[in-house]
Amino acid sequence: MSTTDQTERRPVPEARRGRPEPAEASGPAAATAPPAGPPTGIRWAYVMVIVATLAAIASNVFEIAHQVDTGVAGAATTGDLVLTIAFCALFGFFAEMLRAGRQWGRVLLTVFTSLGILFTGLGLAGIGGRPLVGPLQGTLAVVSLVASVAGLVLLFVPSVNRWMAAVRGQSRTIPQRLRKAVLTAHVAISVGWLGLVTGMFAMSVAGATTSSAEQQAAMYRTMSMLDEIFLGMTSMFALITGIVVGAGTKWGLLQRRWVAVKFFMTMGVMLLGFSVIHQLILKANELVDAEAPVRGGELDTVGWSMAGSAALALLSLVFMTAVSTYKPWGPTRWGRKGSPRAGSSRADSRRGGSSRADSSRAGSSRATG
Structure with missing residues (x-):
């Protein structure tokens, strides 16, 4: 049997070309099991979010009490009370979703913490919104601002990013009914x-x-x-x-x-x-x-x-x-990075490159034979 016949009948390169490489199929993220619980950064971010929320709610309660004492309370005061209760429930829910590893929970906390920092800063500067009433409400606003900034930074420390990436695949989307x-x-x-x-x-x-x-x-x-x-x-x-x-x-x-x-x-x-x-x-x-x-x-x-x-x-x-x-x-660009098409095209290009290399080696073997 000649060398050319051996090369043509050898099935190994074809099988390799038909199968994805183990590294491409699994990847480092799949090989590493998600941690058993959230890291320290998540826990401290959770605490900071709760502190900032409670300070903001207390500040709002003092403002409502001031409106009642001065006799200016009305329908707007009722709206403020409803918003206070709603935000208390929502921030608690988002914080729990963060601890459960939900990416959308972190996104929501990031957006509303940023808005809280913006509005609190505007209130402290006297640029927009309702003015702060008394030193106590101003102190609570400062506490809320500092805790919000600290919590926002902790949401994106490297340990939190790694943990969120590890659990993202199993908890990325909300249930269909919700x-x-x-x-x-x-x-x-x-x-x-x-x-x-x-x-x-x-x-x-x-x-x-x-x-x-x-x-x-x-x-x-x-x-x-x-x-x-x-x-x-x-x-x-x-x-x-x-x-x-x-x-x-x-x-x-x-x-x-x-x-x-x-x-x-x-x-x-x-x-x-x-x-x-x-x-x-x-x-x-x-x-x-x-x-x-x-x-x-x-x-x-x-x-x-x-x-x-x-x-x-x-x-x-x-x-x-x-x-x-x-x-x-x-x-x-973030959507293109996470797109299955992008991943498959990269895998196809790698397979195409390996196929061309195998063909080149086969051709050289034939020439040698």
Whole structure:
């Protein structure tokens, strides 16, 4: 038998080309079993999140008590109380999901801790939102801010990143029933948010164009009521449910461009409402109470600024609705890294390279024979 016949009948290279390499099939992450429990960084991050949440809740309770004592408590105070209870439950739930190794729990904690740091910092600086009442509330705000920063850093230390990567495969997505329930809530709340902003835009235009002081005062007071009771709560829960639907499902929060655009635009509209529209509504009501002239004065500037800001928020929400419907664009670089196609193409290229090398060796063997 010649060397050429032996080479042609040898089945080993074909079998190797048909089977994936053991290292490609398993990988280092699959070879290493997940740790039995969360690392120390997770435990301390959990503690910091709880401390920051309790400090923020205590600060809010003191503010509500101040409103009751001064006789200014009303429907807005009830809204604050509902938000306080909801945030207490949500942050506790997110912290428990973090300890269970849920990636979407860490994402939610990261987003809302960052928002808490931003809003607390703005409150301490006196730039936006409600002013802090007394040194006790200021101290609680500082405690919440420091604990939030510490917890946010601990969420991404190397030991936490390794542990989350080890358990990610078995706990990345939320259950199907919960996904459908959260998606239903997200759509309903988002529709309500869009309706509120549409109504506030219409009222701001009516207030900026009317010549009747009574009608203008009615428009701005109604806007203040909607802003205090419904707008902040609706936008916040639209963001929460949207993040759960994105981070806890196959779409991911930053793996598709359309989801990432919606996420950042939602936070942008929330910041626009908190730092611009809310302040303009307060200013408009102060001027109305001071009996400022309806036309030709500062109320004109405030009214049209409010109408322009509401129009920007409305257009942004309509754009996000269209993005949710059409789902344009492709994956982000994080989505491409985790894509099965990317992994299979890399594996195919490696197999193709080994096949070409085997063919080259076979050809040289034939030439030698």
